[in-house]
Amino acid sequence: RKEVEQDPGPFNVPEGATVAFNCTYSNSASQSFFWYRQDCRKEPKLLMSVYSSGNEDGRFTAQLNRASQYISLLIRDSKLSDSATYLCVVGGQAGTALIFGKGTTLSVSS
């Protein structure tokens, strides 16, 4: 079983749509959780951290369910500029490296 699993997509949605991405992780000792965004042929960039209580940043909402080892990202009112690959990322204890999922590709069309 892969440490971090995501549905690769692609997700093709019209502008204004709401889209949700899911991610599962295998290591129950994981302690930090993130969503990164990666544009074509660019480096990954941190989109948001994910907290147990859930957190929101504008149109983006992230949720974490430690019992189910499940992370989600909800994007509301999709924009053309949201088209990218979204990476689910999990970290263990301090001193261990972050583990990346393979990413979910989103394409928003007008």
Place this chain on the structure above:
Amino acid sequence: NAGVTQTPKFQVLKTGQSMTLQCAQDMNHEYMSWYRQDPGMGLRLIHYSVGAGITDQGEVPNGYNVSRSTTEDFPLRLLSAAPSQTSVYFCASSHRDSYNYGYTFGSGTRLTVV
């Protein structure tokens, strides 16, 4: 601040050649890592370091060496390049205390081995 700087941005090697991919950060980050990214495979960890003088292997370390003689630099050495090492290589760093705030990535090195 320059952040994380990777050089070169592009490189073509012949099979069997060796080379060093450079990574430098000016943020005084303790943690540094090297990942490779291949189509359909996501980012895979090659080697990482939690501080100067300390390195450890990741998921795909074979064919690569690293050293961390200073906090700022974390070079990745390809000992004898093979076509299977054709990939995009990313270096990343973070503070120990801000580990929970994720990594800062360099812009990548696109390597082709022919």
